[in-house]
Amino acid sequence: MTGTSTDPAPTAGAYLLSALHAAGLAAVEDGDGASDYVEIHFGTGAGVIQVTASGAHESELAYPPAEHAGWNAVCYPDGYAGDLAHDEFYPAGTPDLAEDTARLVTATRAAITQHTLR
Numbered sequence: 001m002t003g004t005s006t007d008p009a010p011t012a013g014a015y016l017l018s019a020l021h022a023a024g025l026a027a028v029e030d031g032d033g034a035s036d037y038v039e040i041h042f043g044t045g046a047g048v049i050q051v052t053a054s055g056a057h058e059s060e061l062a063y064p065p066a067e068h069a070g071w072n073a074v075c076y077p078d079g080y081a082g083d084l085a086h087d088e089f090y091p092a093g094t095p096d097l098a099e100d101t102a103r104l105v106t107a108t109r110a111a112i113t114q115h116t117l118r
Contacts, residue, residue, distance in 0.1 A: 013061025035059030046079030077115040
């Protein structure tokens, strides 16, 4: 599996995607030219969670795992476009990639539950 100590992920973003998929979350890499992020769609509507890096690699995914400064995650329970309501449920995690990613997975599950049951 990518992201283990015997087979390190080539980028922090690859590690993130691997961890999200292992947790059963249907995450996909996306971007818009100005930033790269991971999206996780949820619920029966247009709910989406967007995850990207913070710190020196803000809005990036393809950087060395050793340079990780933290993940940042935002939930758009009704989809996103412009200034729609959102919930920044995981602002700037920790520089330890494995710990930060594990915490992000837990927080993502909680955000999906919270916004699906509202």
